[in-house]
Amino acid sequence: MIDLKNLITDFLTAIILVLRNFVGLIFYPYKTMRKISLEKDESQLLLIFFFIFCYFKFAYFLRDKPYPATLIFLIFLINFFLTTGFFYRFGQIFNKKNQFFSLVYTFLYSIFPTLVWFGLTSVLYIFLPPPRTTSIFGISFSIFYLALSLSLFFWKLILVFLALRFSLRLSFYQIIYLLFLYFFWFVPCSVFLYYFKIFRVPFI
Amino acid sequence: MKTVNYSFNKKINEIFLVEPNELGVNFLTNWYKKLVRYFKKTPFLVLIPLSFFIGYLLYLIFGFLVVRLVNLLQYGF
Numbered sequence: 001m002i003d004l005k006n007l008i009t010d011f012l013t014a015i016i017l018v019l020r021n022f023v024g025l026i027f028y029p030y031k032t033m034r035k036i037s038l039e040k041d042e043s044q045l046l047l048i049f050f051f052i053f054c055y056f057k058f059a060y061f062l063r064d065k066p067y068p069a070t071l072i073f074l075i076f077l078i079n080f081f082l083t084t085g086f087f088y089r090f091g092q093i094f095n096k097k098n099q100f101f102s103l104v105y106t107f108l109y110s111i112f113p114t115l116v117w118f119g120l121t122s123v124l125y126i127f128l129p130p131p132r133t134t135s136i137f138g139i140s141f142s143i144f145y146l147a148l149s150l151s152l153f154f155w156k157l158i159l160v161f162l163a164l165r166f167s168l169r170l171s172f173y174q175i176i177y178l179l180f181l182y183f184f185w186f187v188p189c190s191v192f193l194y195y196f197k198i199f200r201v202p203f204i
Numbered sequence: 205m206k207t208v209n210y211s212f213n214k215k216i217n218e219i220f221l222v223e224p225n226e227l228g229v230n231f232l233t234n235w236y237k238k239l240v241r242y243f244k245k246t247p248f249l250v251l252i253p254l255s256f257f258i259g260y261l262l263y264l265i266f267g268f269l270v271v272r273l274v275n276l277l278q279y280g281f
Contacts, residue, residue: 201280
């Protein structure tokens with residue numbers, strides 16, 4: 001029989017740990033990602049997947065002619081596990097001791113900047129819906145929005161780099177080489193997702 | 205005492221999880237280490253001004269194309 005009390009305690013603990021790691025990734029990305037790569041608690045993974053699913057549910061009401069949120073989530077899961085599988089397999093060329101679970105863990109945490117960007121874009125879509133104009137306010141907002149997107153993108157790059165560094169234990173050049181290889185798979189995949197209007201900006 | 209030793213060993217193992225990065229040439233390794241220092245702790249202190257600078261630079265170079273790019277991105281969720 002499932003102990004409900006333990007289940008609730010586990011869930012609340014996972015929320016606290018995820019939030020703590022999230023704050024850690026903002027202020028101390030190196031130290032936090034190193035710690036995350038050694039974690040073994042599955043409930044945190046489930047909770048992050050749940051957050052992502054909630055986002056897709058929320059975006060469903062904003063999108064024009066949307067696919068069901070569950071389908072989008074399934075496509076995200078396939079894309080996510082293909083990506084981690086790609087890095088795991090190619091990472092084994094350089095280091096055979098790496099662990100798949102650790103990579104899933106760190107990679108899922110590196111989804112945070114993506115989730116923040118998509119969340120912010122959705123909220124801005126409600127309060128300041130496009131199109132932007134070429135007035136002074138339109139240009140100012142455009143520069144602000146671009147700066148916001150760029151800082152989240154750089155944060156994302158840092159987290160992906162650290163995820164590969166700590167989970168696959170690779171050197172700088174090996175990581176750059178893997179990212180270069182991934183690019184050849186990522187671009188056609190993103191075009192495919194865009195063409196079928198699943199993701200205009202790839203959610204990974 | 206055993207707990208202190210265990211925590212200490214755990215911390216040491218965590219710190220030495222990966223070997224330090226060597227880029228082959230001393231000059232490059234030194235620059236890499238100097239640069240990476242800013243991204244290990246509170247990276248947003250560097251990233252936010254840098255992003256605003258790049259955003260403004262893009263506007264100066266591409267002009268109103270930046271507004272069109274933002275329009276595209278705002279539909280991108």
